[in-house]
Amino acid sequence: MLSALQVRERAAALSEADPAATLAWAVETFPGKVALTVSFGGGGVVLAHLLSRIDRSVPVIFLDTRFHFRETYEFKRRFAKRYGLNLVELTPLTDPGPLYKTDPDRCCFIRKVEPLERAIVGFDAWISAVRQDQSDSRRATELVEYHEVRGRPIVKVFPLARWSRAEVWRYIRENGVPYHPLLDQGYSSIGCWPCTRPTAPGEAERAGRWSGSGKTECGLHTFTVKREG
Ligand code: SF4
Structure with a gap:
């Protein structure tokens, strides 16, 4: 396992790398210990497509919250079959019902964070499609x-x-590359159906997620703690 300092050095060496080179670096550096998470609702399809050309054995984790759009389930199945992905589907341990109505943070924890937290301990590296320009x-x-x-x-x-x-x-x-069909129907970022609405032209990419609630993240990218080394 790389130290924090080594990670910083590698990151510096990759500073000019394109996504394919960065992805290839991760697969080569953490053989058998790296996974990609994809929701199939946005830019993650770019990484899944690139990964299919590098190493199809790398697990591609899909968090099945049980609240995805029907289109998401169908698109995910078609995409994974077409590119021969090693799809790993994670489900929540319990069904909290429509908890999104009263406590969306807890709902996201049960349906997304806990299943991923449980799975990610088996890996040394985790690849995701987060981009700087998606939100503050x-x-x-x-x-x-x-x-x-x-x-x-x-x-x-x-x-x-x-x-x-x-x-x-x-x-x-x-x-x-195939993309989620709802992206042609006014949606710009797609998560669970109760917490996703279409966006108007000019709205921020993730403005349709938990719209009006003040919530901006599901917690998937905050349950780990960043160390500077
Ligand atoms: S996005 Fe909404 S429905 Fe999905 S897990 Fe989070 S609160 Fe629950």
């Missing part, structure tokens, strides 16, 4: 970060950190 809370995202979860180190890799939304769409179009 994601502005400081680096290509490679050293985190800890329950006192255990985990390297987080964000190959798309510096890409813009336009670059994601250019990749999708130039490579003919």
